Amino acid sequence: MDGVERLDFNGNYTSLILGHAPAPVVKAIQEAAAAGASFPGPTEHEIRLAEALVRRVPSLETLRFTNSGTEATLNAVRAARAFTGRNKVAKFEGAYHGTHDSVLVSVAPDPSAAGSRRRPKPVPASSGIPREIVKHVIVLPWNDAEACEKIIAKEAAHLAAVLVDPLLGIGGILPPVAGFLERLRAVTAQHGIVLVFDEVISFRVAAGGAQERYGVRPDLTTLGKIIGGGLPVGAFGGRADIMSAYDPRTGGARISHGGTFNANPLTMAAGLATLAELGPAAYARLDLLGERLRAGVTTLFRKRKLAAQVSGVGSLFCLHWTGKRLVDYRSSRPSDPAAPLRVFMGLLNDGVLLSQRGLGACSLAMTEAEIDRFITALDGVLERAVA
Ligand SMILES: Cc1ncc(COP(=O)(O)O)c(C=O)c1O
Structure with a gap:
């Protein structure tokens, strides 16, 4: 409706493991x-x-x-x-x-x-x-x-x-x-x-x-x-x-x-x-996509010296806006409560859909190129939001 084409890392709250309309x-x-x-x-x-x-x-x-x-x-x-x-x-x-x-x-x-x-x-x-x-x-x-x-x-x-x-x-x-x-x-x-x-x-x-x-x-x-x-x-x-x-x-x-x-x-x-569609090769591929995303985001946070982290397992990931060691609900609460929504909106404007609290999932419709696009979009959002 707004003319922006978006890459979907929300996947209807992680349910679309093959992407849309496979x-x-x-x-x-x-x-x-x-x-x-x-x-x-x-x-x-x-x-x-x-x-x-x-x-x-x-x-x-x-x-x-x-x-x-x-x-x-x-x-x-x-x-x-x-x-x-x-x-x-x-x-x-x-x-x-x-x-x-x-x-x-x-x-x-x-x-x-x-x-x-x-x-x-x-x-x-x-x-x-x-x-x-x-x-x-x-x-x-x-x-x-x-x-x-x-x-x-x-x-x-x-x-x-x-x-x-x-x-x-x-x-x-x-x-x-x-x-x-x-x-x-x-x-x-x-x-x-x-x-x-x-x-x-x-x-x-x-x-x-x-x-x-x-x-x-x-x-x-x-x-x-x-x-x-x-x-x-x-x-x-x-x-x-x-x-x-x-x-x-x-x-x-x-x-x-x-x-x-x-x-x-x-x-x-x-x-x-x-x-x-979900045989061993599919899970291995989903794991690789998730690992690539988490590694890219971690590098980004380090480069920008942010008190932020990305957690996850396999194709699932979540952005966290805190420097605390992530162990439980309380330690994962953002140090700036407005950060998750700000980043969600920034990504939305840049053509990437995540969930508002920062939870996302890679799907089998994605390749390394889509993962890299996510990281680039996040870099751009951080540039604007943090600078
Ligand atoms: C772990 C867990 N259990 C249950 C539910 C509820 O599922 P539904 O939204 O299909 O009612 C969810 C939804 O996100 C969930 O994440």
Whole structure:
């Protein structure tokens, strides 16, 4: 509309791993649409996408599809509550898991209202969330295994699930420090708490997601974004004994999971066509693009002597406007709160689309030339903004 052609590093918030309108995905959607847009029962596409996901992610003994990542995490939390008979849920400060009440807590809280770093207080991230629900959310400090173990052990009798985005995606792509996920796995197993990996974003870092990359097996996993090939999607699954609550064959399902458009055949076909493009060579290429971008941006920040950093894993990256060592939500907060928006707007004017908080993703539609264009555009923005 404004006549500027833009290079898209937002990728609909990391969901477009092949870029926009990739031919095999467009074809799959067209063929599925020609056969009927939706049906009140399973389709072949649904079964085939489920099989493809189960092959990639060994911890997914069984899975169910939803229309969004929000519904996926909602169901994972509900399944954990049903399985354990407990009500509380733990999540990390700075983590985003969608928009239902139990997770819309401490997403980007003001630290002055959020208690101490090692024992954060739950802060609602929206109005309209009942206080009783906020009280049922336990907030954990990312990458501090000792503090997490203490909090989890103390709350264990009431704790149904620990919800973990293994990369703290929306919180700034801050990878887990060595051993952190393993210690979460151990302490949750010890106390019979369901460990949920929310891989809605992190699934794109390997064929089997972050759980493959870091070698930790959760009890449940939630998925979304790339598995729908650009159409609305979510999925959740994992241990068969936990997921059996949804199974109508054993005297009626104990958890109701309706959804008029769940496992819509267009989405399923698009997801399957997308996964078909994502073999080992594709992941290697995405890693290289991400590494090139991070190396280029780091050189730029050094050249300009800025208190700024770029974090990331594989094709994912995030710009940070602080000189602090990046370990958790609090350390990644910008020293100048206006910097992320200023840079986002500068890049937007220069033909590069990122997310407002600085989170981005490389796609397979890109080459080294597009990565270099990003770095050049950022250099230009910094020249104007900083000089
Ligand atoms: C880790 C994570 N979980 C869940 C969600 C929610 O997914 P959706 O926007 O499809 O509801 C998101 C969205 O960004 C996410 O990043």
